Amino acid sequence: MLPGSASTVCSSLVSRRHVLRRLTLAPALLPALRATAQPPQPSGRLRFGLIADIHPDMLPDGRDRVRAFVATMQAARVDFILQLGDFCWPAPSNRRYLEAWNEYRGPAYHVLGNHDMDEGYTREQTVAYCGMPGMHYTFEAGPIRGLVLDGNEPGGKASGYRRFMGPEQLAWLEGELKRADRPVMLFIHQPIDADLPDYLENSASVRAVLEQAESQRPGTVLAVFSGHLHMDYERVVKGIRYVQVNSAAYWWLNNPAARRETYPSEVHQKYRYLTHVAAYRDPLWALVTVDLDRRELQIEGRRTEWIGPDPWTRGETTDRPHEHIRPQISDRRMKVG
Secondary structure, eight states: OOTTHHHHHHHHHHHHHHHHHHHHHHHHHHHHHHHHHSOOOOOOEEEEEEEOOOOGGGSTTHHHHHHHHHHHHHHHTOSEEEEOSOSOOSOGGGHHHHHHHTTSOSOEEEOOOGGGGGGGOOHHHHHHHHTOSOSSEEEEETTEEEEEOOOBOSOSSOOSSOOBOOHHHHHHHHHHHHTOSSOEEEEESSOOSSOSTTSOTTHHHHHHHHHHHHHHSTTSEEEEEEOSSOOOEEEEETTEEEEEOOOSSEEEOOSGGGOOOOSOHHHHHHSTTGGGEEEBSSOOOEEEEEETTTTEEEEEOOBOOBSSSOHHHHTOOOSSOGGGOSSBOOOEEEEOO
16 A cells, blocks of 8 residues: 555545535535525414504593593404503603503503603603603514614704604614514604604614615515504505504694684683694594414504594695595505515
8 A cells, every 4th residue: 555545545534424424414404594594484363452642631531532442452352552652741640541551451562752751751751650661672472573663862963852763773673673583563653654854863774774674584574653643644665564553632733823622612721732633533543453374464443533624624734645634544454574
């Protein structure tokens, strides 16, 4: 045997064993590789109650509106309820509204709205008052994961109420979407589907995070729900569905000339901003059904009428589409995923 032949043979045998071992292990590794490359494909059905911008302190029947929503959702046996902000700031006088909300016997979630920090209160105080796990947080709901976002962070250039999401929360959102093991639904007070006044100031940055997650794993983002505008519409931006949930209570009148008394005078004396709104006669809310087996999202809304003349008869002026300003939350059936 030539010098070095034994070493060469051993080396060849080791190399062959290594190749064979890799070939043997490869099929076992394939499922794991596919699992990381493909989005999760869960199945199941989920129903929840959704309400926005209740402003119960603005109307004489604010507490009754909260209780009507809670009672209806309790009877419907939904999986959870969620309010999209502008519920109440943490004053002792508002305790009755929170107590009405807490009559629901099941998971109930809050989103921070800009008016929830009125009268000089802080976000931290409101979070503690409502028993929220944080200003932004996640929750599990069967086949989906809920992500609650906070659009009231310091930063940005807009005057007045804060409507900004800082870099730390954006990084948190990106991380949550990357590690999501099921489809995600997002809830935020200020809308992010456009770059307009009253929308989140850095909406484009948030949309970019959502769009990146969706492009990497299609079906990750099922829908984004927001309030704040007191309008009724939905739109799709780059494959992501955004649903604007109307207020449970009213449209705020921008034109001072449109403001007038529509309740008895003694009621207006007690509720000082009542002349500033076109109130809805009955509270609005939505019952949302997610059916992942059918890849379908269904919204069952409510329709009522104005108390007094409609805003246009009063002389209201706004640059927002009139067809989106109405006393209703529209029924919708949409494909998702």
